[in-house]
Amino acid sequence: MKASMQFKKKLLVSVIATAVAAVAMPTMVMAQSANATLRGKATPGANVTVFNSQTGLTRHATAGQDGSYIINGLPPATYRVDAGPGTEQNVTLTVASTGTLNLAAPATQGPSANAANATQMEGVSVAATTLEEVKTPEVGQTISLHQIATIPQASRNFLEFADTVPGMVFSVDAKGNTSLRGGAQNNSSTNVYIDGVSQKSYVKEGGVSGQNNSQGNPFPQLAIGEYKVITSNYKAEYDQVSSAAITAETKSGTNEFHGEVFGTYTNDAFRNRTPIEESTGRKVDSESKEYGFALGGPIIKDKMHFFIAFEQKKFDTPISVVPNSINFAGDVTPLLPANVQSELGSANLNFDEKLYFGKIDWELTDRDRIEISTQVRRETQISGIGTGTAPSAGVNNENHDTRGTFKWAHSGDSWYNELILTFENAYINAFPLQPGNGYTYSWQPDTNNPTIITTGSADPRATQTKSQEGPSISDQFTFNDLEWHGDHVVKFGYKFKSIELKAADAAAQSPQFFYDVNPTGVSSQPWQVFYASALPGTSGVAETTARQYGIFAQDDWSVNDHLTLNLGVRWDYEVNPSYNNFVTSQRVLDAINSPNPYAGAAPGSTYGDALAAGGVNLNDYVSDGHNRHSFKGQWQPRLGFSYDLFADEAHVIHGGAGRAYDRNLYDYLQTEVTKQALPQTTLRFNIPTHPCDTTSATCVPWNPEFLNGQNVLQNYLVGGNAGQEVDMLNNKLKAPYSDQFSLGMSNTIGEWLTDATVTRVLSKDGFAFTLGxxxxxxxxxxxxxxxxxxxxPNVGGLILGDNGIQTRTTQVLLSAQKPYTRESGWSTSLSYTFSHSKQNRDINEHYSFDEPTIGDYPFITSNAVAKHRFVGTGAVDLPWGISGSIKLTLATPLPKNAAACYGQIEPNGSNCMPMAATPSGAKFLVGGDIWGYRDVDMQLTKDFVISDDVKIYARFDLLNVFNWKNYADSDYLVNWGSDGILNSRPVAVNKKGNITYLPRTARFTVGLKF
Incomplete structure (x- = not known):
């Protein structure tokens, strides 16, 4: 290497290192690659070649003067690596990893890595060493294809296996809806990257597009090769995520045709009864069907291949319909009207989903690889039924998602570049199952009038349309061969996305009438009505084209054989015209500045004066279309290290610190527009049993004509504004983020991989609405x-949107894995998580009306994560072509977070205080009554070999083997106390309520592989 070139490289690395350390260089979001990197030492000047005989992929690198070599952009697979005679080795690289392979010694010396596993190469079974990534500050694990194929499963959602990673929780609620959460943050703060492309939801909650309150899968499981779960301290490539990041690699075709067909079935005859079915003595008809196929093969041998997959799920999921738990009231069911009681008990939730995936890869040259792929999701689902909602008030959801990706990767002599172009179109349509009026029954003795149950047509806010559509371009450029006090791999990346966001928040239909329930029965007249009405000349649809920008820089610096530093920084920026250019309505400003009409107001004072006296600074919320600016402070240093004690990758100390920004959902930002165009009106009726303040414009006499529906109510206030809702967002909204810290040690002991890590995650600036x-x-x-x-006055309730939700979480993450090898015939994984977490608001509840501001909420024990959680899995090959596996999950009960009302007046004047309480659990071998979640799943598979290339298999899954009832925390029975005395045990499980996960259920699968 010439001296001038070496000097330039040293200078470049110096500049990068200085910039990163000073956090002075703009870094940017970039689609995180799922590809692997191979690095190590060989004879100086040697030509290192990697070759995948199944696809023909070939890459080359030249070892430097110190013998180091690096090859980037390798799809996870098994490769033959060669640096000259006597150095050939077969190795397997995993998703989004960096594997170390030294080739200077004879092949028999091999790397210190996982035991060899049999792999097909050129039609011959050979031994290939899996190169596990251990020198990394990232906290997480890789989910292998063997785990996906063998671990018992309830949902056929490939993300379900992330449940085996410490710090992660995959849950299936009573309605069959699935969610994935990392740490104590909500599921919206996660992100999934498929083949390096973010699947982020920009409008609705759920983290992944289409995963909010859905039984569906984001992607066909047959098309997933393997994936990596990173719970914290990811590198700078990862964008729009503040908790867990999941990066998955899809399957590709090879030089031989291979495929699979499967079908899975179960129904109510193969499951135990739910708690509500046990109490009623009647089991609801239910059925589950899952089927699909995958096929891959060559188009041009060693050059071009294809892969396609299709999966469908059809469910009828049983659900318990029970009233909400009412403090002090006990069982209020007998007080409800007979027609309402008839809707209680068991019901069904229908679900149908179709998933499609297609991919073509083209090895254009030994330096260029092109991939073109598309994925389609079509889904319909009945939702909303369950606790507090009768079947008549259910909602029909349509969930569609279509995406396309073009990727071009080019490898130079000492650099690598990956360009990705994408387009996405995702939308959700939701509408009531039946038209007409809705009826809500509320508990009158409680001044907060808590809802018991809702029947009739669903709330007008159930009618929603939310969508995101648009293209993106991203590029990542990597320098492989930079030397300065060690070896550097330096990446730069950028991304731009133009995304059209739409949101319709309600529809002018289905008014909701509220009826009092008290110990004497039900009122004959409603005391309140809620409805939406369209203002003439306005649209109830908010629409904007957001522009997202990002840049990043990442330096993976191997200082020596012991120490590796990972220094990264990124910067994100988003322009949302719907928020930035919004203009507060003049009628709202006039009403705020008008004389205060309420009794007790000082003469001449305005409503604005009352707001100011109450700590509301209107200047923080009133927008003139020019005083809002996009938040530019999303600087995110990502710093980590790993120290290999003996330079053999057997014992590695690792740690890191970093910041990660997420984004504010458009579902929150659009409220200013939609609430203004489609006002949501609440009127109180002045009836003898529930009078209201007649001086208020929202207090009107009861008229039976109102029951004639939407048109009567909408015409009632023609030309007026009373009873509406006004949403005002802070003019200086920031993006939510988390600060992440970790320190741990990983060990390789024989075939076992162990890790012990302590993490501290502080999340801040979560979005919340408060009552103004x-x-x-x-x-x-x-x-x-x-x-x-x-x-x-004469307008309606004021709702303020601000940043302010926080979580503070410390976790101890322990894991031990023995990966599967064909030679040993078994595998196991053990994970334990201890969590100590506090939060100032339920992370799943962004409406916060119990205190004046979000800053007034105290930090209480989080209901997002169990204090103790253990997940163990094991798989084994048995005689006669049989294999089996088992999964054990244990967790302590989740706390209840709620406003505790027990007759105590707090210093701020409230008779309720946000509080946490945890119910008693149940037994499992050790610990006494401490377990809130207990589950054992198992599966057995029998292979019938037809020929060397064809086999039929039959699989039997038994879920929740012991039929343990894991009662849902949403159905907890609550009695905080009375007369100012707090109960010592205010929360208990509801043994007639819904359960999390499933009752004991048997599932049957048959399939064909060829």
Missing amino acids: NRYPNGAFFQNGSQPWDYPI
Whole structure:
């Protein structure tokens, strides 16, 4: 290497290292590659060649003066690596990893890595060493194809296996809806990358597009090769994520045709009864069907291949319909009307999903690889039924997602570049199952009027349309051969996305009438109605084209054989015209500045004066279309290290610290527009049993004509504004983020991989809506009640949107894995998570009306994560072509987070205080009554070999073997106490309520592989 070139490289690395350390260089979001990197030492000047005989992929690198070599952009697979006679080795690289392979010694010396596993290469079974990535600060694990194929499974969602990683929780609720959460943050803060492309949801919750309250899968499982779960301290490539990042590699075709066909079936005859079915003595008909196929093969041998997959799921999921738990009230069911009681018990949730995937890869040259892929999701689902909602008030959801990706990777002598172009179109349509009025029954003795149950047509806010559509371009450039006090791999990346976001928040239909329930029965007249009405000349659809920008820089610096530093920084920026250019309505401003009409207001004072006295600075919320600017502070240093004690990858200390920004969902930002165009009106009826303040414009006499529906109500207030809702967002909204810290040690002991890590994650600036209404003197509480009847005069209730939700979580993550090898015939994984987490608001609840501001909420024990959680799996090859596996999951009960009302007046005037309480658990071998979740799953598979290339298999899964009832935390029975005395055990499980996961269920699968 010439001296001038060496000097330039040294200078470049110096500049990069200085910039990263100073956090002064803009870094950017880039689609995280799922490809692997191979690095190590060989004879100086040697030509290192990697070759995949199944696809023909070939890559080359030249070892430097110190013998080091690096090859980037390798799809996870088995390769033959050659650096000259006597150095040939067969190795397997895993997804999104960096494997170390030294080739200077004879092949028999091999790397210190996982035991050899049999792999087909050129039609011959050969031994290939799996190169496990251990020198990394990232906290997480890789889910192998063997785990996906063998671990018992309930959902056929490939993300379900992430449940085996410490710090992760995959849950299936009573409605069959699935969710994945990392640490104590909500599922919206996760992100999934498939072949390096983000699947982020920009409008609705759920983290992944289409995964909010869905029984469906984001991607066909047959098309997933393997994936990596990173719970914290990811590198700078990862964007729009503040908790767990999952990066998956899809399958590709090879030089031989291979395929698979499967079908899975179960129904109510093969499951135990749910708790509500046990109490009623009747089992609801239910059925589950899953089937699909995959096929891959060559188009041009060694050059071009294809892979296609299709999967369909059809479910009828049983659900328990029970009233909400009411404090002090006990069982209120007998007080409800007979027609309402008839809807309680068991019901069914229908679900149908079709998933498609197609991919073509082309090895254009030994330096260029092109991939073109598409994925399609079509889904319909009945939802909303369950606790507090009767079947008549259910919602029909349509969930569609279509994506296309073009990827071009080019390898130079000492550099690598990956260009990705994408397009996505995802939308959700939701509408009530039946038209007409809705009826909500509320508990009158509680001044907060908590809902018991809703029947009739679903709430007008159930009618929603949310979508995201648009293209993106991203590029990542990697320098492989940079030397300066060690070896550097330096990456730069950028991304631009133009995404059209749409949101319709409600529809002018299905008014909801509220009826009082008390110990004497049900009121004959409603005390309140809620409905939406369209303002003439406006649209109830918010629409904007957001522009997302990002850049990043990452330096993976091998200082020596012991120490590796990972220094990264990124910067994200988003422009959302819907938020930035919004103009507050003049009618709202006029109403705020008008005389305060409420009793007790000082003469001449305005409603704005009451807001100011109550701590609401209107200048923070009133927008003139020019005083809002996109947040530019999303600088995210990502710093990590690993120290290999003996330079053999057997004992490695690792740690890191970094910041990761997520984004504010458009579902929150659009409310200013949609609430203004489609006002959502709440009127109180002045009836003898539930009077209201007749001086308020929202208090009107009851008229039976109102029951004639939407048109009567909408015409009632023609030309008026009373009873509406006004949403105002802070003019200086920031993006939510988390600061992540970790320190741990990984060990390789024989075939075992172990890790012990302590993490600390502080998440901040989560979004929350609070109640802006104030009493005339500025107070938020009077007589223990919020100022619900004191909205903006002649307009409606004021809702303020701010940043402020926080979590503070410390976790101890312990894991031990023995990966599967054909030689040993078995595998196991053990993971334990201890969590100590506090939060100032339920992470799944962004409406926060119990305190004046989000800053007034105390930090209480989080209901997002169990204190103790253990997951163990094991798989074994048995005689006669049989294999089996088992999974054990244990967790302590989740706390209840709620406003505790027990007759105690707090210093701020409230009679309720946000509080956490944990119910008693159940037994499992050790620990006594401490377990809130207990589950054992098992599966057996029998292979019938037809020929060398064809086999039929039959699989039997038995889920929740012991039929343990894991009662849902959403159905906890609550009695905080009374007369100012807090109960010592205020929370208990509801043994007639819904359960998490499934009752004991048998599933039967048959399939063909060829």
